[in-house]
Amino acid sequence: MASDKVKVFTKAFGFFIPYLGRTAIQRVAAYGHRWSYQNTPDAKNVVVLGGSFAGIELVKRLSETLPTGYKAVWIEKNSHLNFSFNFPRYSVLEGHERAAFIPYDGIAKNAPPGIVTRIQDKAVGITENNQIQLASGDNIDFEYLAIATGSSQPLPVQVTSTERNDGCKELQGVQKTIKASQKIAIIGGGAVGVEIASDIKDFYPDKEVTLVHSRDQLLNNFGKRFGDYTLNALQDELKIRVLLNERPAIPGNFARAASLMFSDGREEEFDLVIGCTGQRPNSSVLAGKYPNTLSNNSRILVRSTLQVFDSTNPQKDLPIFAFGDVADHPGPRMARAGLMQSGVVLDNILAKINGQAPSHTYTPNWFVEGAIKLTLGKNHEVTYTMDNDGSDIMIPDRNGKLDLEIESAWKRYGVDFKQANKGNTERDVQTPAAVQL
Numbered sequence: 001m002a003s004d005k006v007k008v009f010t011k012a013f014g015f016f017i018p019y020l021g022r023t024a025i026q027r028v029a030a031y032g033h034r035w036s037y038q039n040t041p042d043a044k045n046v047v048v049l050g051g052s053f054a055g056i057e058l059v060k061r062l063s064e065t066l067p068t069g070y071k072a073v074w075i076e077k078n079s080h081l082n083f084s085f086n087f088p089r090y091s092v093l094e095g096h097e098r099a100a101f102i103p104y105d106g107i108a109k110n111a112p113p114g115i116v117t118r119i120q121d122k123a124v125g126i127t128e129n130n131q132i133q134l135a136s137g138d139n140i141d142f143e144y145l146a147i148a149t150g151s152s153q154p155l156p157v158q159v160t161s162t163e164r165n166d167g168c169k170e171l172q173g174v175q176k177t178i179k180a181s182q183k184i185a186i187i188g189g190g191a192v193g194v195e196i197a198s199d200i201k202d203f204y205p206d207k208e209v210t211l212v213h214s215r216d217q218l219l220n221n222f223g224k225r226f227g228d229y230t231l232n233a234l235q236d237e238l239k240i241r242v243l244l245n246e247r248p249a250i251p252g253n254f255a256r257a258a259s260l261m262f263s264d265g266r267e268e269e270f271d272l273v274i275g276c277t278g279q280r281p282n283s284s285v286l287a288g289k290y291p292n293t294l295s296n297n298s299r300i301l302v303r304s305t306l307q308v309f310d311s312t313n314p315q316k317d318l319p320i321f322a323f324g325d326v327a328d329h330p331g332p333r334m335a336r337a338g339l340m341q342s343g344v345v346l347d348n349i350l351a352k353i354n355g356q357a358p359s360h361t362y363t364p365n366w367f368v369e370g371a372i373k374l375t376l377g378k379n380h381e382v383t384y385t386m387d388n389d390g391s392d393i394m395i396p397d398r399n400g401k402l403d404l405e406i407e408s409a410w411k412r413y414g415v416d417f418k419q420a421n422k423g424n425t426e427r428d429v430q431t432p433a434a435v436q437l
């Protein structure tokens with residue numbers, strides 16, 4: 001795997017040097033924009049729905065580029081960024097869950113006053129005259145709309161609560177239930193199922209852990225080498241029982257004292273069954289007014305410019321873009337893909353503001369956007385990615401940190417972890433319903 005390290009270094013160098021160059025130019029331009037932007041009372045709204053990996057990046061960039069006469073309105077139902085990468089670990093490891101909810105205060109903190117307004121609410125539909133309908137009953141006008149509402153999955157992948165304290169309680173409930181259960185089955189051998197199974201067995205070696213997967217390879221959305229490496233680590237190192245090619249009915253997402261029926265007709269009792277399968281795109285905001293913008297799997301149909309299109313009238317020029325996991329794009333369903341796509345959406349919204357047709361198109365860079373860092377227990381991590389030509393790289397590491405280096409995530413979103421949690425780990429950041437940044 002030494003050659004993999006050389007390859008990743010060469011590839012990353014080729015990508016990150018131009019990327020860092022572009023970012024530096026953007027920083028300088030943002031500085032100038034801060035002085036030139038005027039906050040006008042009649043500014044038109046560019047509305048961004050969703051405040052996770054994809055939406056946040058667009059909000060940040062809009063706050064650095066929107067011309068006078070426009071402002072960003074950012075609608076997100078959660079009080080904090082739910083850093084879901086760490087949810088499987090914090091479903092097992094106790095006492096860290098609070099850190100997985102990152103305050104939004106650092107986003108656009110250097111932006112010109114008035115250019116971003118954040119609203120904590122849920123978007124439920126679109127009115128006839130281009131307004132977003134909110135669950136609170138308010139309506140928000142939009143000139144342009146960018147949808148990054150992602151997808152939903154039950155605990156332990158996501159929490160249902162929109163407030164940090166309640167979200168923490170949900171994760172604490174998962175921790176307690178896992179701790180109290182001796183014989184545990186996890187259904188779904190994707191990244192979440194693998195991570196949670198390996199954490200349970202590594203943190204609690206005496207428990208009996210079974211991972212059930214419907215295919216003949218774990219992590220079947222990635223290459224075989226990755227699946228085989230993972231299977232070996234789970235079975236031989238962690239002593240997890242792995243059952244492949246099994247598709248038992250799931251008795252509920254988080255079912256206590258439940259049984260599973262296997263393909264040979266055998267029924268087995270478990271203290272706890274955790275379902276880690278299936279994602280539901282959060283696209284219902286378009287379903288009422290634009291039902292034909294949704295694919296068969298409920299993702300939002302987009303052109304290569306990420307502009308939304310209506311399948312019954314594809315030429316219609318809708319003022320709506322979609323990106324990240326909710327959009328039916330050709331790239332990976334990964335945070336980094338949403339990040340790259342936010343640049344495409346930004347350029348195309350700015351083009352429309354300037355009276356031009358959107359021309360920036362999205363072409364996935366699988367090597368960069370499809371990369372995953374998978375945990376296989378407390379300290380064992382594997383970084384894996386595949387290139388557009390099908391070749392792959394895999395780099396295992398045995399020095400992973402227990403908290404998965406959450407502090408660096410806070411820093412990335414503009415908040416100082418130590419400062420925010422100084423002296424009081426219970427400190428919460430109050431989030432009024434609408435905040436002008």
Ligand SMILES: Cc1cc2nc3c(=O)[nH]c(=O)nc-3n(C[C@H](O)[C@H](O)[C@H](O)COP(=O)(O)OP(=O)(O)OC[C@H]3O[C@@H](n4cnc5c(N)ncnc54)[C@H](O)[C@@H]3O)c2cc1C
Binds near residue numbers: 053149
């Ligand atoms: C355990 C795990 C590990 C992962 N590891 C990696 C990794 O190593 N690298 C990587 O690139 N990707 C990884 N991923 C995938 C990554 O998390 C997703 O691709 C990413 O979250 C998608 O981002 P998004 O912004 O499109 O959507 P989401 O993260 O799903 O966010 C959507 C946001 O929209 C909000 N929202 C939804 N509906 C509404 C509404 N109606 N009104 C208002 N707000 C709404 C939600 O509250 C949420 O904040 C991992 C995922 C998991 C679960």
